[in-house]
Amino acid sequence: MFKDNKSFHQAKMAKLPGEEVLHDDGPLKEKFPNEWAILADKEYQGLANYLRCIHPKKGRSLSRAEETSNDQISSDRVIVENYLGRLNVLWRITTDKYRWNESLYDDVFRLSVALTNFHVSISPLREQNGEWYRQSQHKLIQLGLKIKEKRRLAQEKYRAKKRQTSLD
Known part of the structure; x- marks a missing residue:
């Protein structure tokens, strides 16, 4: 993607x-x-x-320099995940399926990010923000799986009806 x-x-x-x-x-x-x-x-x-x-580099046998680099990258990623967690905690629209006019999405998201930046400036990020982000990611994955399953069942029902009408 x-x-x-x-x-x-x-x-x-x-x-x-x-x-x-x-x-x-x-x-x-x-x-x-x-x-x-x-x-x-x-x-x-x-x-x-x-x-x-x-x-970060993948693999089991990394050099000491690669391991150090991976640690530094992971440390920075924690900050990103904590930020996204804060964004999701403050603005539910960033965690749920977007149902409004698509032309508004960029403006809504930019406003959410700007307000989150202000919020972070007065209340620093914490580990629980990262946990909230992981939970909201899991929620979105589950939502996607439900949508796929609902579509699969609808297609199955449609095909069964079509088979039934062709037999009649």
Whole structure:
């Protein structure tokens, strides 16, 4: 899914005019000097071939340097998960199936992020925010599975009716 939206992500990762003077010593800065990095988890292996993506290395026999790098990335990912947890706690619309007008989604999401940024500025992130994020992710996965099952049952019912009418 991420790869299907490559152009969208590249546009959002592009450094804006004036941002090139900001300090940036992250990985792959030489290969992608005009982009900010995406912090991803292990499932996104290979993205660094065409996007500036930072993710932990997979494998059992990692060097000490790779293990240290993985620890640093995981530490940063915890902050991201805690932030997303706070976003989900504050704004239920970010955790449920979006049912409103699609043209409003970007504005609603940006407003939610802006208000969450303000909230974080007066109340720092905590570990329970990350736990809430994991719980809301699980909830969304379960919602998706229910939708798939409901569709499968509807298709099965339709096919059974169609078979019955063809026999009559």
